[in-house]
Amino acid sequence: xxxxxxxxxxxxxxSPGDARLISEMLDEQGSRSIELTNVDCMSAAEKHLAxxxxxxxxxxxxxxxxxxxxxxRRAHAAxxxxxxxxxxxxxxxxxxxxALQEGAQDYLIKGQIEQRALLRALRYATxxxxxxxxxxxxxxxxSHELRTPLTSISGSLGLLMGNAIGxxxxxxxxxxxxxxxxxxxxxxxxxxxxxxxxxxxxxxxFNFSRVEVQPLVEQAIEANRGFAEGYGVRVRLEAARxxxxxxxxPDRLLQVxxxxxxxxxxxxxxxGEVAVAIEKGPDAVRLTVRDHGPGIPVxxxxxxxxxxxxxxxxxxxxxGGTGLGLSIVKQIVERLGGEVGFADAPGGxxxxxxxxxxxxxxxxxxxxxxxKPGAARLLLCEDDLDTALTLREQLRQAGFATDFAYSxxxxxxxxxxxxxxxxxxxxxxxxxxxxxxxxxxxxxxxYRDTPIxxxxxxxxxxxxxxxxxxxxxxxxxxxxxDLDRLVRLLAKPVAHEASRRPRILHVDEDNAVARxxxxxxxxxxxxxxxxxxxxxxxxxxxxxxxxxxxxxAASPDLLPELRDSKGNVIPVVxxxxxxxxxxxxxxxxxAQAKSHTSIDSLVATVRDRLASRLASVPREIA
Amino acid sequence: MTSIRILLVDDEPDxxxxxxxxxxxxxxxxxxxxxxxADALVTAAEWSPALILLDVMMPLMDGPATLANLRKNPRTxxxxxxxxxxxxxxxxxTQYISLxxxxxxxxxxDPMTLAAxxxxxLPPSAGDHAS
Numbered sequence: 060x061x062x063x064x065x066x067x068x069x070x071x072x073x074s075p076g077d078a079r080l081i082s083e084m085l086d087e088q089g090s091r092s093i094e095l096t097n098v099d100c101m102s103a104a105e106k107h108l109a110x111x112x113x114x115x116x117x118x119x120x121x122x123x124x125x126x127x128x129x130x131x132r133r134a135h136a137a138x139x140x141x142x143x144x145x146x147x148x149x150x151x152x153x154x155x156x157x158a159l160q161e162g163a164q165d166y167l168i169k170g171q172i173e174q175r176a177l178l179r180a181l182r183y184a185t186x187x188x189x190x191x192x193x194x195x196x197x198x199x200x201x202s203h204e205l206r207t208p209l210t211s212i213s214g215s216l217g218l219l220m221g222n223a224i225g226x227x228x229x230x231x232x233x234x235x236x237x238x239x240x241x242x243x244x245x246x247x248x249x250x251x252x253x254x255x256x257x258x259x260x261x262x263x264x265f266n267f268s269r270v271e272v273q274p275l276v277e278q279a280i281e282a283n284r285g286f287a288e289g290y291g292v293r294v295r296l297e298a299a300r301x302x303x304x305x306x307x308x309p310d311r312l313l314q315v316x317x318x319x320x321x322x323x324x325x326x327x328x329x330x331g332e333v334a335v336a337i338e339k340g341p342d343a344v345r346l347t348v349r350d351h352g353p354g355i356p357v358x359x360x361x362x363x364x365x366x367x368x369x370x371x372x373x374x375x376x377x378x379g380g381t382g383l384g385l386s387i388v389k390q391i392v393e394r395l396g397g398e399v400g401f402a403d404a405p406g407g408x409x410x411x412x413x414x415x416x417x418x419x420x421x422x423x424x425x426x427x428x429x430x431k432p433g434a435a436r437l438l439l440c441e442d443d444l445d446t447a448l449t450l451r452e453q454l455r456q457a458g459f460a461t462d463f464a465y466s467x468x469x470x471x472x473x474x475x476x477x478x479x480x481x482x483x484x485x486x487x488x489x490x491x492x493x494x495x496x497x498x499x500x501x502x503x504x505x506y507r508d509t510p511i512x513x514x515x516x517x518x519x520x521x522x523x524x525x526x527x528x529x530x531x532x533x534x535x536x537x538x539x540x541d542l543d544r545l546v547r548l549l550a551k552p553v554a555h556e557a558s559r560r561p562r563i564l565h566v567d568e569d570n571a572v573a574r575x576x577x578x579x580x581x582x583x584x585x586x587x588x589x590x591x592x593x594x595x596x597x598x599x600x601x602x603x604x605x606x607x608x609x610x611x612a613a614s615p616d617l618l619p620e621l622r623d624s625k626g627n628v629i630p631v632v633x634x635x636x637x638x639x640x641x642x643x644x645x646x647x648x649x650a651q652a653k654s655h656t657s658i659d660s661l662v663a664t665v666r667d668r669l670a671s672r673l674a675s676v677p678r679e680i681a
Numbered sequence: 682m683t684s685i686r687i688l689l690v691d692d693e694p695d696x697x698x699x700x701x702x703x704x705x706x707x708x709x710x711x712x713x714x715x716x717x718x719a720d721a722l723v724t725a726a727e728w729s730p731a732l733i734l735l736d737v738m739m740p741l742m743d744g745p746a747t748l749a750n751l752r753k754n755p756r757t758x759x760x761x762x763x764x765x766x767x768x769x770x771x772x773x774x775t776q777y778i779s780l781x782x783x784x785x786x787x788x789x790x791d792p793m794t795l796a797a798x799x800x801x802x803l804p805p806s807a808g809d810h811a812s
Binding site: 199202203206207209210211213214215217218221223224246486492494495498502515589590593594596622 | 693695696699700702703706729731738755759760767768773774775778783784785788789790791792793801802804805806
């Protein structure tokens, strides 16, 4: 490695003395070609990263506007692809360790930084980041290469099994069902490999929904039946007395149960029994898996959830384990907001338990019941409960009530039932992406002009495109959310509504008219009926201005088409060279004769029609 | 009721066939398929589909480049595009959306529900007065 790869360093450090020290160390190195920029707060760092190319970030996470892990997360979110070296004070090794988990490549300890260590950290961090990127690309590429043939295989089998081509004879259907089930299993396997990789890097997306535990456990038992029979082990399920529902990602939870079962089966004696039980408590559901194996050796207990940990390497190999199963279980359960543990079973063997929050408990949290009466109510579409609860608490201080929607479906139901003041949307939701949610919200008349703010844990790429799109998003905030900015945004939604520019569809070839209309709204000018029809399919308009020559040629074909995507009729102003023969049509709101009307007069008419329409949106005009 | 035109662009002939059958489960859809981005640009301009299903990884002109070219032509600029891709890590999805795609459908897909997923991205009135 050489300095070739490091040309621009961003030093985020609010102590001028410390900043000078680092600057001098780099200067002494004779690496004058390196450009070192020092900023003293996180917002300045974010601004710099958005505008300038940086090869590495040196971050002191004790800043006026961001501290500790929060600062590290923000730096990482602002530039996920840039290597990050954290400068920790006071020998805070625990923060340093967490920093590495949050995406930092290395850390230095303040007061102990010397030149060689600094240079080495910079070079190693750069190299580590490069390797990380290569590994990501490799995993992603391999996964794609495997998925492409799997798409054709599972797609074809799925069509056959769905009887899309006709009914199948019994024996053929059974064999195809085996092929279909296994092709899907292979798809999941490819996904799992990618997941292990991503889980390690902390980049797994969890899709939370309402999950009934018993059918899911039965599914896992069924899937492991062959495996259990191979070991001569029976699996018995003691069902809960009441329906036990949790809030979880069903695929991940299935992965947890499957891993616990296969673990218990592997360590059971022949003819042994694995007992699975589901118990429902007031706030949580507890799932236990008990085996009658040798139990967990005392020495091994502290290591059991460690990656690649195996009590007896020889035994584990013989059992076909990878040493990853329980580690994956723990990582998933923690992300599901639950806990996992184990104990010695009375009479020998081991009991593993997983405890997850009850659906009722989580669903009960969705409506904000503790806010001040009369507080403006917001809808937060976010599937991570911890994030949602934190944001609710902060917004409550600012005088807002915040309801939660954990999925796109949930959000649409809630939005239809309650008129929200503003909606905050996470881009990642379990049953669809946030963008499609926004598309659907905008199709609801009552949310046409409601402020929508995107809250994303992802990179800010795409932000400007979304802002500029017709979805009319008022802002895009990265997590963790800058609360002051959010509150400022929410404080002026009415101003936003009033300032929305009307959208005018202009069907004409007259540039002067287009320019004049541009003064009062966003104008889409098309020169033919076909183009007008296309424009109506993808965008909503408040009003259409038609040249009569085109309208005449089109009528009666065009006028019935002039509806927005919600089916509302769009008022039409006809601009004609001579007669007003179309003015008698109920759909035509006003007709202006080109020959004896100036463009100014047309603009005045359009302005007038828009004012009456926007004041009463949405309504049928015809 | 006229048919809703869906243009599929994928370099894999097998996938084209599976998608064609899957979309055929919705009787309102009429599907055409192109093997390259270049073909897609021509077909989209001539045929004016209601929606384009676009693969990402294709030789010569990949999905994002095809989308950019569609947007440059006034005849195709407005046509909504859904990516149909095996590359669906969260970062990748954000990137596709930022390019102007309406959404992302992942491969492998469920062939029995693909048509319904595609339809959910079309305006509710699609099919009533499609050209």
